[in-house]
Amino acid sequence: MYDVVVVGGGPSGATAAEDLARSGHSVALLDREGRIKPCGGAIPPRLMQDFDIGEEQLVAKVNTARMISPTGRHVDIPIENGFVGMVDRKDFDPFLRARAEAAGAVRYTGTFVRIDRDKKAKKRWVVYRDKETGEERKLETRLIIGADGANSRVARDEIPGGDKVPLVFAYHEIIAAPEKNDRYDPMRCDVIYDGAISPDFYGWVFPHGGTTSVGMGTYIQSVNLKEATAALRQASGLADCETLRREGAPIPLKPLRFWDNARDVVLAGDAAGVVAPSSGEGIYYAMVCGRVAATACAATLKSGRITDLALARRLFMKEHKTVFRVLGQMQDAYYKSDSRRERFVSLCHDVDVQKLTFEAYMNKKLVKARPLAHLKIGFKNARHLLGLVRETHV
Template identity: 60%
Template structure:
C-alpha cells in the first residue's frame, strides 16, 4: 500500500454541486480535497430562487441583482409580462458566485487545489488514487492522493462519468452559449427576458438576464450546425444591446435529463451537471446543482459510515423522489411546446393566464407543488387542452 496523502473524499469540480458537497462533508468532520480547474465559467443565466438561498445559506450580499418580473417574447414579437408578486428572483454572475462557494468550502475545512483531473488508479488494497496536474495547463506538477470516496462534479460531458460510471455514454445535451455584456446606461435591470423564437433557438430559447453591472445574453439548442454565436448576436440586436461592450464569451454542453445511474457501485458518485440535473424546458441548473451536491455528500457520508457501496445510490434515489416528476413534466413541455413557432406562439399566450403565472412562480420560487388553489389546476388543464387542440386563439 502506497504512502500517499489520504482523504475521506476527493471532490472533482468546484461548481455549485462540488463546492456544496465539499462544504457539507467538511462540516461533518470529513477530510475533503476539492480539486477544480482554473478559469472555468459555465454559460448560465444566473437565476437563484429564494428556496436556494434559504436551503444553502446564500446571503443576499452574494447577489449581483434582483429581478421582479419575466417577459416572454413570442415568434410574432408578442410580449407577455409575468410579475413576481411579493418577491424576487436573485441573479448571480457565475464567475464570482462559484468562487465564493469554493472559498466557503475552504473556510469550512476542505482543502482546495487548482488543477486538472487526469485519471483514477487503484492502490494495492483497492483504494482509489486520484491523479491530477496542478495549475492551469498540462505542464504543471503532477499530484496523486488516495481517496476513500470520489464525487465527480466536473460538469456536463464529465470525464469522471465517461470513464468510470456505466451508461454515461447515453447522456444527451443542449449546447449553450452566452456573452456577458457591460450594462448600458438606462437598461431595465428589474426584468428577465426570454425569447421563444425559432430563429433564435429552434428547440430551446434565448435569454437576456441582467446581473446589475453586466447582462447575460445567451441561447441554447440541440440542433447540430445551428450557429449559437450568430443567434446570440441577433438576440443582442433585438434586445437593444447591439452596441453594448462584450466582456467575455462562454459555451458549454448542458445535459437534457438525469442519468439513469450516478455511481460506479464501488466508491464514485456523480453530482450536478455530471449527473444530468438540469431542468428541461427552463434550463434551470443552479438550484438543482446545489441540491445534487448536497445529496451526493449525504450518500458519501452514508457510504463512509457503513462501508456499503449501495449507499451511493441514495443520491439519485432521493433526487428523483423529490424532483423526478417535475423533470418529467418539463421534459414533455419542452418536446411539445418548443417544437415549432406555431406552438411557441401558443405557449407564450398561455403565460398570460393569471392561474399559470401564480402556479409557475410558486413552484419556481419555493420548489414545491402548489396545493393552495386546487381549482386553478383544473382551469389550467382545460385552457391547456384548448390550446393543444387549437380551439383557443394564440392571441386570446
C-alpha cells in the same frame, strides 16, 4: 488519505465539499479554475434559504419575467411576494469554493486525469495534472464525487451510460448594461421563444446589475451560436453595448439513469444531468445534488455499505422527479415549432398559469393546495396545444 475527493468546484462540487467538511470528514476539492460557465445566473429564494446565500452575493434582483413569442408578442409575469436573485458565475463559484475551504476542505488546482486502483490493497487514488507544474499528482481517497460538469470525464470513465447524456449547447455574451429604456429593464428577465434565435430551446436577456447576460441554447450542433446571439442582441436593442466576455458550454437536460458505480464513485450536478428541462435552470438543482451526494458519501463511510451511494439519486428524485417530468413534457409539447411557441406565450397570459408557475419556481415544488387550478390549467393547456384558443396580442 482523504475520506472524499470532490472533482469539480462549481456550485455542486463546492456544496458537497463544504457539507462533508462541516460534518467532520477529510475532503479534497479538485478544480481546474479559470473557467466560467455560461449561465443566466438566476437563483430562487429557496436556494438562498437552503444554502445560506446572503443578498450581498446578488448582482441584481428581478421582479418580472417577460415571455416573448416568435412574432414579438410578449407577456409580463410579475414575481409576487419576493424576487429572483441574479448572480454572476465568475464571482459566485469562487465564493462557494472559498466557503468550502473555510469549512475545512483542502483545495487543489488541476485537471482530473483518471482514477487508479490497487484491488489487493483496496486503495484508490484520484490522478490529476497540477495546473502550475503540469505534473501528474495523486490524491488517495476512500470515495470520489464526480462534479466535473457536462461531458464529465469521471462519468465517462466510471458510470454506465455516463457518455450518452443529451446536451444543449449554450452560449452567452456578458455585455455592459444600458440604461433602463422602453426595451430593457434592469429588474426584468426576458425569455425569447423564437425559432430564428433557437430552433428548439430559447434565448435570454438577464440583467446582472452593471452587466447583462445575453445568450441562447440549442440541441442542434449546426446552429451558429454567435450569429444567433448577435441576432438576439440586434432584436433586443443591445447590439451596440460593449461586449465584456464570451462563454459557451454544453448543458445536460436529462438526469442519468445511474449516478454511482456501486464501488467508490457518485456523480453530482451537471455530471449527473440535473438541469431542469424547459427552463434550463441548473444552479439550484446542482447545489441540491451536491448536498445529496455528500449525504450518500457520509452514509457510506459510516455504514461501510457501498450500496448507500445510491442514496444520492434516490433522495434527489424523491423530491424533484415530478417537476422534471412535467417540465420535460412542456418542452416536448411547446418547443417544436414557432406555432407551438406562439401558443405557449399565449398560455402564459393566464393568471392561474402565472401563479402556479412561479410558486413552483420559487419554492421548488408543484403546489398541491389548489387542485381546481391544476385542472383548469390542464384544460387550457390542451386547448392551446390544439389551437382552439385565439392568440392574445400584446
